[in-house]
Amino acid sequence: MQSLKLSDGQIEALKWLALLFMTLDHINKYLLNSTWPAAFDIGRLAMPIFAIVLGYNLSRESVTLEKHKKVAEKLFIFGVISTPVHASLGNIYGLWPLNILLSLFSAAIIVYLVRSQKYFIAIVGLVLTSLIVEFFIFPSLIVLFTFLAFKYRYVGFSLFGLAASITGLVFINNNFYALSSIAVVFLTSKFQLKLPRVRYFFYFFYPAHLLVIYLIRLSMESQGYLFFT
Template sequence: MSGQDVAVHAPLARGTLSSGARELLKWIALLSMTGDHVAKVVFGGYVPVVSEFGRIAFPLFALVMACNLAQPGADLGKSIRRLSAWGLVAQPLHMLAFGYWLPLNILLTFGLAAAAVHALTNNRQLLLLVAGGLLPFFVDYQWAGVALVVLGWIAFRHRAWWLLAFGFGGLCWVNGNGWALLAIPLVLALARVPWAVPRSRWAFYLYYVGHLAVLAAYAQWLR
């Protein structure tokens, strides 16, 4: 392995992704998700390449979140509250855009995943049963989505990367295809972004709610 290869994979060897990588991956995921949602609402469900590219959105979000939760001093309680609050705000718009209440939007999926991580960290078995065993039935990507975040969190904390095979396997099963696997080489390629990407904590939530509002307005106009 060359020196450059070692440098690229060093952040994963240390059990983390650079701050710049996390921010860049998050925006790539947002772009991927937006294309997928536009394909569903505006073009009847499928647009070649765009829809396939959309399958990398969730695993990118999940791995970035898992890495963030694995950072020393991560405030799990704040993550749970923030994701839950924004997820509840987004849900009516999600319903108007896509025409259904269930499954609930991915912010609530990630809220449950953060709660499951909190339960594991604090040995709260009842909370783990509820957040990881019962409530995923109601959210997008269900148990596979929550599991990918939780397994990613364990992987980043303990460098047990083999666990991600189970997470991605479940996700591909839910999707009915293997396009989500394209997220893996993308994460490896950007694991050590050498430049600072400005952090935009609130912009992500505002964008998510805003793009759903636009899609909801379009869907209601068509009807």
């Protein structure tokens, strides 16, 4: 991990890839009744990549505790904004589980508590939040182990924890495609990429694309299409 350093351009590329994977997965899930297996498999990479990117960004030397809180605040605000349309698209039990932005928000809070050396509260928070957010405990673990690897250079321990956390997603995904996210991050680190940062775009995109999908779905339902998710 010491030899792996991601440039700003590489981080942006990973975010765009994760966004593409996520969008294909949501189109398949919410508009195509999950009839496109390849989109489902590709979609398994989205969350781990977003979580790795978040963990890496939080580990940067320039990210003080104050900046860390601001990142968490943005995730919370846009997660709350996304909640009504996310629930309307067909959660299992109304608002449960909370959407992925709130999963990443909880992960950012756990890492903040670790940085503040409030380990017991971090463990309690990790357990409790895992019960209410999308992908349960795994986003927080992926963010945490990525953060530990890059911030404190706990390489062996962190890599094992990261791989184990992503492997654990098999209990949700019923396949091991999420592990490919590690390969995607590694391969991206080998290319010199210079992509400009689009400030706030990814925060706005999440609720916006869910709303567009929801409106398309309403139109399709009015024409007689049936949806089962």
